[in-house]
Every structure is written in C-alpha cells, then in structure tokens.
Amino acid sequence: xxxxxxxxxxxxxxxxxVGGGLATLxxxxxxxxxxxxxxxxxxxxxxxxxxxxxxxxxxxxSTYAGFTTAGVLGGVVASLGLAAPSVIIILIxxxxxxKFRNNRFVEGAFYGLRPASIAMITVAGLNVARVALxxxxxxxxxxxxxxxxxxxxxxxxxxxxxxxxxxxSPVIFIAIAAVVGIVFQF
Amino acid sequence: xxxxxxxxxxxxxxGCVTFGGGYAMLPILERELVDKRHWTSMDDLRxxxxxxxxxxxxxxxxxxxxxxxKKAGVKGALVAGxxxxxxxxxxxxxxxxxxxxxxxYPVVQHAFAGxxxxxxxxxxxAVLRLWKKSxxxxxxxxxxxxVFALNAFSPLLPVxxxxxxxxxxxxxxxxxxxxxRSKAAKEGK
Numbered sequence: 001x002x003x004x005x006x007x008x009x010x011x012x013x014x015x016x017x018v019g020g021g022l023a024t025l026x027x028x029x030x031x032x033x034x035x036x037x038x039x040x041x042x043x044x045x046x047x048x049x050x051x052x053x054x055x056x057x058x059x060x061x062s063t064y065a066g067f068t069t070a071g072v073l074g075g076v077v078a079s080l081g082l083a084a085p086s087v088i089i090i091l092i093x094x095x096x097x098x099k100f101r102n103n104r105f106v107e108g109a110f111y112g113l114r115p116a117s118i119a120m121i122t123v124a125g126l127n128v129a130r131v132a133l134x135x136x137x138x139x140x141x142x143x144x145x146x147x148x149x150x151x152x153x154x155x156x157x158x159x160x161x162x163x164x165x166x167x168x169s170p171v172i173f174i175a176i177a178a179v180v181g182i183v184f185q186f
Numbered sequence: 187x188x189x190x191x192x193x194x195x196x197x198x199x200x201g202c203v204t205f206g207g208g209y210a211m212l213p214i215l216e217r218e219l220v221d222k223r224h225w226t227s228m229d230d231l232r233x234x235x236x237x238x239x240x241x242x243x244x245x246x247x248x249x250x251x252x253x254x255x256k257k258a259g260v261k262g263a264l265v266a267g268x269x270x271x272x273x274x275x276x277x278x279x280x281x282x283x284x285x286x287x288x289x290x291y292p293v294v295q296h297a298f299a300g301x302x303x304x305x306x307x308x309x310x311x312a313v314l315r316l317w318k319k320s321x322x323x324x325x326x327x328x329x330x331x332x333v334f335a336l337n338a339f340s341p342l343l344p345v346x347x348x349x350x351x352x353x354x355x356x357x358x359x360x361x362x363x364x365x366x367r368s369k370a371a372k373e374g375k
Contacts, residue, residue, distance in 0.1 A: 012350065014242060014243045014244070015242050015243075015350075016242060016349065016350040016353045016354075017242060017243065017353075018240065018241070018242050018353065022309065022312055024244075026337060026349040026352075027349050027350075030348065030349050041298075041302070044298075044301075044302040044305050045285075045298050045301065045302065047305045047308070047309075048298070048301040048302070048304065048305050049278070049281055051305075051308060053274070053277050053278065053281065054201060054202050054203055054273055054274060054277065055201060055273060055274025055277065055278070056244040056245070056246050056247070056274070058243075058244045059244060059247070059271060059274045059275070059278075060274055060278045063274065063275050063278035063279055063282065064278055064281075064282045067278070067279050067282040067283070068282055068286065072279055075275060075278070075279050075282070076275060079271055079274075079275055080271075082243070082244070083243070083244070083247055083267055083271060085242055085243050086241070086242065086243030086244055086247045086248050086251060086267070087247070087251050087263060087264065087267050089241050089242060089243065089248075090237075090238075090241065090243075090248050090251040090252055090255070090263070091251065091255060091260060091263055093237060093241065094251075094252060094255045094256070094263075097233075097237075104364070104365070104368065105361055105365075106240075107364065108360055108361035108362075108363070108364030108365055109357040109358070109360050109361045110240050110357075110360065111322075111326065111360035111361075111363065111364045112326075112329055112356040112357050112358070112359045112360015112361065112363070113240070113353065113356055113357050113360060114316075114319065114320035114321075114326070115320050115321050115326045115327070115329040115330035115333070115356070116329055116330070116333040116352060116353060116355075116356030116357075117316075117320070117353075118313055118316045118317065118320050118321070118330065119329075119330045119331070119332075119333035119334040119337065120333060120334075120337050120349060120352065121309065121312065121313055121316075122313050122334055123334060123337045123338045124309065125306060125309035125310060125313065126338065128302060128305050128306050128309060129306050131302060132299070132302035132303045132305070132306050133303065133306060152299070152300075152303045155300065155303045155304075156303045156304075156306055156307050159303070159304050159307045160307045160310065160311075163307065163311060170304075170308055173304050173307075173308075174301055174304050174305075176304075177300040177301050177303055177304035178297040178298075178300050178301050179297075179300070180300050181296045181297050181298070181299045181300020181301060181303075182293055182296045182297050182300065184300075185296055186296050186299035186300045186303075
C-alpha cells in the first residue's frame with residue numbers, strides 16, 4: 001500500500017528532524033536510498049525549488065515525492081505524514097509551555113542535538129557537492145583529470161563571495177545560477 | 187465556525203508568502219498576527235519560534251499549530267496547520283507535474299546543474315550561520331565530528347546506522363554531559 005508507506009516514511013522524517021528546514025535532508029537522502037522514490041539529484045533540485053517558492057523544504061519534498069510516486073493524493077498524504085508529528089508534539093507542549101521552556105533535561109538534550117543536526121546538514125551539503133561540483137564517474141574510469149568540474153567550482157566560488165558582499169535573496173542567486181548553467185552548458 | 191475559517195485563510199495566506207521558511211517568516215507573522223489581528227504578542231511569538239526550532243518537524247508549521255491552538259484549541263491547531271500547508275502543496279504539485287514533463291530537455295538539465303552549484307553554497311552558508319550557536323565548546327565539537335563521521339561514512343560501516351538513531355543518541359549524550367556539568371558545578375560550590 002503505497003499511501004501508507006508514504007505516510008509512514010514522511011512521518012518518521014517529521015518526527016526526527018529537529019531544527020527545521022535543512023534538518024530533513026539526511027532523512028531524505030536515507031529515503032532516496034531505501035525507497036528509490038527520488039534520486040539524490042532530485043533532492044538538490046528540490047532544495048533550489050524550495051528556496052524559490054513559498055513553503056518549507058520538508059513540505060515541498062514530501063509533496064514532490066508523494067506526487068511523483070502516487071499522484072496528487074500521494075502528495076497530500078506524504079505532506080500530512082510529515083506534518084502530523086509537529087502538530088501532535090506542539091499540542092502536547094502547548095499544555096506544558098512553562099515547564100518545557102525551563103526544563104534542564106530538554107536544554108541538555110539540545111546541547112547534543114544542535115551539533116548533531118548541523119553535522120548531518122554538512123553531510124547533506126557534501127552529497128549535493130558530489131553531484132554538482134565533481135564527476136564521480138571519472139574516478140571509476142580512472143580519468144582523474146576531469147574529476148573536478150571547474151566551471152561549477154568557479155560559479156560556486158563567485159556565488160559564495162557574492163552572497164557575503166551583497167545581501168540579495170537566495171532566489172536571485174538561484175536564478176543567476178540557472179542562467180549561467182544554460183549559457184555555459186553545465 | 188467563522189473563527190476557524192478566518193484561521194484557515196490567514197495561515198493559507200501566510201503559507202503562500204513565506205519564502206525560505208523558518209526565520210524568514212517571523213516578520214510576516216508579526217505583521218499578520220500581532221499588528222493586524224492582535225492574536226498574539228511579539229514575546230509569545232518569539233517563544234513559539236524558539237520552541238518550534240527545538241522540537242521535531244517544520245518550524246513554520248510548529249508556530250502555526252501553536253497559534254491555532256491558542257486561538258481555538260485542538261481544532262484551531264489542525265485548521266491553522268492545514269491552512270499553512272495548502273499553498274506549498276498546490277505550488278509544488280504544479281512544479282512536480284512540470285518537471286515530470288520537461289526534466290529531460292537539455293535546457294532544463296543545464297539550468298538545474300547550475301542551480302545545484304548554488305544550492306551547495308546555500309548549504310555552506312547555513313552551516314556557517316548555525317555553527318556559532320551549535321558548536322559552542324569542545325564537547326559539542328566532538329559530537330559534531332562523531333555524528334559527521336557516522337553519517338558520512340555510513341555506507342562503509344558493517345551496520346547501517348539510521349539518521350534517527352544518531353539524533354536520539356546525540357540528544358542522550360547532550361543530556362548526559364550537561365547534567366554532569368551542572369552536578370559538578372553544584373559540588374564545586
């Protein structure tokens with residue numbers, strides 16, 4: 001039953017990704033390997049789509065994965081799965097708001113959760129870099145000269161500097177990157 | 187009933203205009219919920235955000251649920267959450283349908299190859315931004331490195347460690363370290 005599976009997989013993602021947004025990435029990579037619903041390149045594309053459209057990346061990814069596997073209803077079911085743990089947990093916390101805020105067990109857990117969350121985001125970043133900045137196929141072929149995609153690395157450096165200097169919205173940089181990708185045949 | 191409908195519409199609108207999620211939506215929520223509708227105060231909103239950030243799930247959705255709950259109980263929470271989901275659901279379904287039909291065109295492929303480079307940079311920026319608040323001392327750095335290694339090299343390990351297990355483990359280790367520290371501080375006094 002594909003709808004149950006969709007709901008379950010995204011429920012799990014919603015339940016364990018703490019810190020929002022990019023924290024869902026490690027779970028999406030895991031899901032990509034386990035289910036084959038979408039590829040790692042799809043995830044990278046979806047990050048860009050999410051940065052350029054309203055809505056959090058987790059919701060966008062669940063809608064996308066659900067839609068491509070089981071149509072419109074699949075998208076709805078997957079998104080509800082992702083949202084369900086949030087709603088349940090917040091409803092419980094809302095009842096004990098004051099206690100939760102100053103609980104030293106909760107605070108302590110977050111001391112460990114925060115570095116863990118960005119460690120996994122770093123890994124997700126490396127996963128994107130693996131499809132965007134280098135060509136892994138050349139390693140297998142023994143052709144090391146073409147391992148680095150220099151055009152891509154140059155563009156990445158330019159965007160990195162541009163983002164630091166100019167406080168433009170990410171959407172603008174994504175648009176520029178798309179145009180550069182088309183013009184220079186990435 | 188009218189109240190629920192208003193909740194739904196308000197959050198559906200917010201869901202349609204928040205790009206980037208998370209903190210990007212704070213100013214919008216402030217205008218819509220504090221200034222215009224007086225549903226909540228700025229201080230409460232900030233608290234909801236900090237709790238939303240440190241509870242599982244999507245931050246924006248957590249905040250919507252909080253405010254819906256405050257306004258109209260469990261029903262309100264559900265309605266606010268659904269309202270928030272509506273916009274992204276419709277938009278992404280349309281984009282997914284488009285991508286399914288056009289993904290094989292070279293132009294679209296080149297565009298996305300360029301876009302992926304930009305995504306790399308965005309993730310690097312996010313990590314740099316979060317680093318200061320998260321990796322606060324040596325023990326936190328050790329947790330970072332351990333989780334990084336276990337997650338990055340998981341294909342090489344004999345047993346696959348699911349990301350969920352890493353999250354639970356890191357939470358327990360963090361709790362253990364902080365409780366020991368506060369105990370040591372008490373005994374030191």
